Amino acid sequence: MARVTIAHIAERLGVSKASVSYALNGQPGVSEATRQKVVAMAAELGWHPSFSARALSRSRADAIGMVLRRDPTLLGTEPYYMRLLEGVEDVLSDAGQSLLLRMVGTTPGRDTAVYERWAGEGRVDGVIVLDRAIDDPRPELLTRLGLPFVLHGVLPGNEGGAERIEDQHRDAQLLVTHLFELGHRHIAHVTGPLALAHEVDRRDAVAQECAARGIEVDFAEADYTFDTAHARVAELLGSGIRRPTALVFSNDVMAVAGLRALADADAREISLVSWDDSMLCQFSYPTVTALERYPDRAGRRSAAMLLELLDGRKWSTAAPTPSTLVVRESSRPARP
Amino acid sequence: MARVTIAHIAERLGVSKASVSYALNGQPGVSEATRQKVVAMAAELGWHPSFSARALSRSRADAIGMVLRRDPTLLGTEPYYMRLLEGVEDVLSDAGQSLLLRMVGTTPGRDTAVYERWAGEGRVDGVIVLDRAIDDPRPELLTRLGLPFVLHGVLPGNEGGAERIEDQHRDAQLLVTHLFELGHRHIAHVTGPLALAHEVDRRDAVAQECAARGIEVDFAEADYTFDTAHARVAELLGSGIRRPTALVFSNDVMAVAGLRALADADAREISLVSWDDSMLCQFSYPTVTALERYPDRAGRRSAAMLLELLDGRKWSTAAPTPSTLVVRESSRPARP
């Protein structure tokens, strides 16, 4: 079980370690004949480059990291993250890179410690940052640490927020248009935490789309959990005056909570749509109209962008995949 | 942004690199006075050990790997895996170990290549193997590769299958007893792939529990997906003769498919329970009675076992957390 090294290969072939290294890495500096002998011998001996030796000499870890900050319980129930990871992992493994995963819960500052450690130890070459917050301290921290990063869902160079990959506007338009066409003229949007940049974007986009169509809109802030969303809906309905005829939820769990709240309030005639699709939306009763946002493709994009950034290549600006609205039972014509 | 090394610390303090190393690692061989100076200086300079240098000199990657082989689409929808990962990650990060994650889909052999590479490159110190199959080639492969491993859900040294951590018998008993007490005397169990060791265990355990109570039981094999499970239930109902009054499903997705199939066949009076709990069971209509199996704790156990194995420590045989039955609407008294 002793490790096969380039020294062994060099010895067997009677050449220098340098030649072996060049041959194995496809670098110039070896004759084609030598290269072939080396490659054949490496295959025969079952040689693999020692990851740590290579990392040390190249100062490259060949790994990228992701810190998930949400509540672990929620993480398990939101397919969004698994699908995102799947896309990221797919691109990384094709590139021979590893994915380091860390889940830190919601305690503030725990992610910071992870980044500091990763940077200090040289354990990852870069990171993908999720769930960008308003005044997010992470870009500055990562810059200070010298750790390359990509903000998931944001174009590089546009951290200011001018141009977003995840186009909340287009998504808002899909949702609002759908409700408008069903005759809804008064809706409410139950958002996620407004400390998250994309939730603010969504709220603003919904407001704008509604204004453009003469739809009245109310907003309520929740935190992606079932219970909070349930409570918000109960409040919206209980406040009495003028009820919305349709509700928009920023994720699938809250949408399903909305379903329950409507049933509890005997207000099943109210329509409802979700910003995230999942099996929850597919199998709830009634089934929930939702946006398919292709999180795996978004993950692929972020991973590809990070690799390009690490290679110093120019980012290739392929357009993100537009979302699709999956119409199900929960959205119906507004009652006349 | 130049890396701080022990050489810098040694130079600043006028001592040797060796002393610095000993001091930083809590090894004997330095005076207490020197140790304190070193530690203080390391903190001041913001020193972190170079992960790759340490890995190279200790031939230890301080990382463990997991290969997920299921269909990525299913992975996203089964909270089981995220919760499992959460438990694993928690233990690992407390121990300063990293988690390398790889998703390979269901193409046979792709996981093998990953293990070979990880072992060859020395990228991980060990792996946790999930979803053990009948005649699983992985234990042998990993042994040959010299890569330490833990079979998730199996006691070390009992790979033969004598003693399982995930006690399918106790779980089967919970489910069958519940149905028995509701008056069911004829049930059917829609299993996952019988190529998986634990699915065979479940089927056998259910058969045994039913026999002990004079319950008739049929079995149908599916593959954890909605469509297949839906088809199996349709067949079970269509076959005509004697219908079961209750169904057991080996995961949540299939249970929800069963719900739909029952509705489609206008057979809502048939009860149904799921071997896995999830939000799918919580928010379906009707809600589904399910086993809470605490996958995060199982993940913790496996991770802890692997770390102990790597350290050459004796495995501490704390008992696994027993499952709990969460009774919901889908299981009702059998029709007289």
Add this chain to the structure above:
DNA sequence: CTGAAAGCGCTTACAG
């Protein structure tokens, strides 16, 4: 094209 050598940043016997 090829070889001898230094270097990446640690750890760890081995002399003093």
Add this chain to the structure above:
DNA sequence: CTGAAAGCGCTTACAG
């Protein structure tokens, strides 16, 4: 207790 040195397995200028 302390220092000089070799070694982990690569990569990469630098001479021939």
